Amino acid sequence: MKNEAKLITGDIKKHLIDMTLPMIFGLLGVMLFNLTDTYFIGKLGAKQLAALSFTFPVVMVIQSLAVGLGLGTAALASRLIGEDKKKEAAILSTHSLLLGLSIVFILLVTMFLNTDRVFTLLGAEGIVLDYIKEYMYVWYFGMFFVVIPMIGNSVLRSLGDAKTAGLLMVMSASINIILDPMLIFGLWFFPVLGIRGGALATVFSRALTSMISIYILYKREKMITFSEMHIKKIIQSWGKILYIGIPNALINMITPIGAGIVTRILSSYGETVVAGFGVASKIEMIAFAITGALASVMGPFVGQNLGAKAFDRVNTSNKLSKIFSLSFGVAIAVVLFLLARPIAGFFTESETVIRTTVIYLRIVPIAYGFQGILKIGATILNVLNQPFRSSFLTLSQTFIFYIPLALMLKKFFDIRGIFTALAISYIVTGIISHFFVRYRLMEAEKKLAADEITIEN
Numbered sequence: 001m002k003n004e005a006k007l008i009t010g011d012i013k014k015h016l017i018d019m020t021l022p023m024i025f026g027l028l029g030v031m032l033f034n035l036t037d038t039y040f041i042g043k044l045g046a047k048q049l050a051a052l053s054f055t056f057p058v059v060m061v062i063q064s065l066a067v068g069l070g071l072g073t074a075a076l077a078s079r080l081i082g083e084d085k086k087k088e089a090a091i092l093s094t095h096s097l098l099l100g101l102s103i104v105f106i107l108l109v110t111m112f113l114n115t116d117r118v119f120t121l122l123g124a125e126g127i128v129l130d131y132i133k134e135y136m137y138v139w140y141f142g143m144f145f146v147v148i149p150m151i152g153n154s155v156l157r158s159l160g161d162a163k164t165a166g167l168l169m170v171m172s173a174s175i176n177i178i179l180d181p182m183l184i185f186g187l188w189f190f191p192v193l194g195i196r197g198g199a200l201a202t203v204f205s206r207a208l209t210s211m212i213s214i215y216i217l218y219k220r221e222k223m224i225t226f227s228e229m230h231i232k233k234i235i236q237s238w239g240k241i242l243y244i245g246i247p248n249a250l251i252n253m254i255t256p257i258g259a260g261i262v263t264r265i266l267s268s269y270g271e272t273v274v275a276g277f278g279v280a281s282k283i284e285m286i287a288f289a290i291t292g293a294l295a296s297v298m299g300p301f302v303g304q305n306l307g308a309k310a311f312d313r314v315n316t317s318n319k320l321s322k323i324f325s326l327s328f329g330v331a332i333a334v335v336l337f338l339l340a341r342p343i344a345g346f347f348t349e350s351e352t353v354i355r356t357t358v359i360y361l362r363i364v365p366i367a368y369g370f371q372g373i374l375k376i377g378a379t380i381l382n383v384l385n386q387p388f389r390s391s392f393l394t395l396s397q398t399f400i401f402y403i404p405l406a407l408m409l410k411k412f413f414d415i416r417g418i419f420t421a422l423a424i425s426y427i428v429t430g431i432i433s434h435f436f437v438r439y440r441l442m443e444a445e446k447k448l449a450a451d452e453i454t455i456e457n
Contacts, residue, residue, distance in 0.1 A: 006160035007301050008082060008308040012316050015301060016294070019162040023293035026153075026166030029173035031286040033205075035347075036173070037198045038282050040180045042348050048195050049348065050271040051131035053278025054124045057260035059139065062107060066147040068249025069100050070154030071299060072241050075383045078158040078300040082307020091228045093155045093217070095237035099245075100147035108140050122260055123267035123274075134196045142203030145210040152213035155223050158300045164216060168209050175205035247387035250395070258398040262406060262418060269415060276356025279347045280364075283357070287332050287365060291325045291372030295379045303383045311445045314380075318441065321376050322434065329369020336361045360419050367423040370430025377433035384444055393433050401425035 007015050042049045073096040080089040111118070119132050149172070153165035182190045183197030193200065218224040228234075259281060266273050298321055305313045336343070344357035374393060381390035402425035409417025 007304040008310055008313070012313055013320065015160075016297065016317060016320065019157070019160070019297035019301070020293050022163040022166030023157075023296055024166075024290055026162075026169030027289040027293050027296075028286065029166075029170040031282070031289055033173040033176050033202075034285060035282050036177050036180050037202065038279060039347055040184050041195055041198050042279075044184070044194060046272055046275055046348070046350050046353065047128050048131050049278070049353070050275045051124070051128045051135065051195060052198075053275050053281075054119055054122055054128065054132055054263065055135055055139075056278055056281060057122065057257065057263060058111070058118060058136070060259070061257065062104075062111075062143055063146055063150070065103065065107070065249045066100060066150040067154075068247075069096060069103075069147070069241065069245040070151040071248045071379070071382060072096075072243075072245030072387070073151055074154040074158040074299050075244050075303055075385075076240055077155060078303025079307040079383070081158060082304035086222075087225075089158070090223045090225045091233070092237050092241070093151075093223045094225055094228075095234050096151055096155075096241050096245075097148065097224070098234065099238050099241060100151050101144060104143045104147050108143050112137070112140050121264075123264050128271060131195050134194070135199045138196055138199035138203060142199070142206055145203065145206035148210040149206065149213045152210075152217050155217060156221070157297060158303065159221060159223070160300060160304070161221075162297055168213055171212070172205045172209040175208060176201050179204060244382055244385070244387045247391035248382060250391045258402055261403055262422075265406065265410065265418065266415065270352070272350055272352035273356050273415065275348070275350070276344075276353040277360065279344060279353060280357045280360035283336075283343060283361065284364065287336065287368055288371070288375075290328050290332075291368070291375060294321055294324065295372070295375040298376055299379045299383055302380055306383060306444075311441070315441060318376070318380060318437065322373050325372030325376060326369040329365075329367070329372060332368055333365040336365045356415065359416055363416065363419045364423045364426075367426035367430070371426040373430040374426070374433045377437040380437050381440060384440055386440060389436070389440070393429060393436065396432070397425050397429035401428055 038049070038052060041052050073093060077089040077092055080086070080092065115133055115136055116129070119129055124132055149168060153168060156162070156165040179201035180198055181187055183193050183201050184195070185197075186192030190197075214224070263274055263277065266277050298317065301317055302314050305311075305317075340358040340361035341354065343361065344354040347357075348354060374397065378390040378393060381387070381393075402422055405421035405424055406418045409421050411417070413420065
């Protein structure tokens with residue numbers, strides 16, 4: 001029987017482009033999803049915008065957990081598909097969805113009971129804390145609809161189908177864009193719900209795409225199966241998924257956790273500065289969409305080719321992706337430097353918020369290309385079944401370089417020092433990642449060659 005893996009033959013550049021383009025639109029859809037909330041809630045006032053900014057670290061932690069589990073599943077499933085074991089990949093994917101839903105249920109209960117405590121620690125108080133609770137008490141119940149499409153889309157990418165995954169992400173964003181103004185401002189026959197309406201729009205749009213994702217995985221791709229639902233088998237699958245998934249989740253949580261710490265540091269300058277940081281963070285997510293899309297497709301590409309033992313294709317894709325990341329980083333840095341003020345003014349009329357956003361966008365983007373290299377490197381290490389090394393790189397970026405430098409440079413340059421620290425941390429860890437991943441790929445290739453010699457003898 002012919003191997004169903006789509007990525008182990010054919011032109012490497014074409015595969016990467018064909019998979020990356022739909023994921024760019026998909027990730028831009030996700031970013032637009034978040035920016036839509038920021039834009040419309042920003043129209044309610046600076047306090048509501050500050051409340052949404054305070055929710056960003058917590059929301060991203062939950063989303064990062066789902067992404068981590070999805071990446072762990074994709075790393076395993078793509079190698080199984082490359083080895084021509086699609087049935088085993090389907091069993092693994094099914095067990096991953098069950099794992100994700102179980103974890104989200106525990107988190108929902110925990111967060112619901114500790115909302116005041118968590119956001120007070122982040123520095124929220126007064127009316128801003130009240131707005132936060134309005135938003136989060138609705139958003140919590142949508143966490144189930146975060147995990148399903150994120151894991152589902154990772155499974156689709158492991159099959160080499162980034163087009164469907166990207167389309168679902170765009171669909172979710174489109175529905176949110178339509179519902180946000182209706183539910184927030186009470187357009188048409190809807191009541192005025194304010195910040196709570198933004199949360200309801202988010203939950204509904206994700207619930208709809210979750211159902212579509214499940215249908216595609218079950219009916220079309222046959223990647224959901226209930227043939228191996230024995231407890232022992234499920235636990236075995238969960239162990240494999242969590243071995244990669246937990247470090248992946250930590251990797252994806254580092255950014256919001258770091259953002260939470262920096263939010264706390266910035267809160268000493270006032271809520272408008274926090275709001276500006278929140279706006280800049282949302283804009284940054286759009287800038288990362290291109291390299292983020294490339295990193296997301298590198299996982300299945302490298303995974304399938306590792307499964308097929310095609311190391312030459314793995315090395316070539318690694319080189320091409322990093323060249324692109326640096327080139328794109330330079331281009332986006334120039335654009336954001338020149339257009340920082342009009343972009344910031346699109347979201348708010350507050351001069352302090354605009355000024356904070358502009359300072360960020362004229363410092364941090366200089367290092368975006370190196371951050372892309374770090375993301376690509378982390379993905380490759382996960383597929384090499386080295387998730388702890390991958391997580392260490394990202395932990396270093398935040399806790400060894402970013403936070404200590406931010407605290408030090410803040411004393412001399414205020415918020416400019418905090419943002420400069422982030423740029424430096426991106427550059428340093430991007431360089432480290434490049435050499436580290438190159439060494440690990442050489443090591444894996446030598447090990448394969450040695451195993452083949454042993455088998456022949």
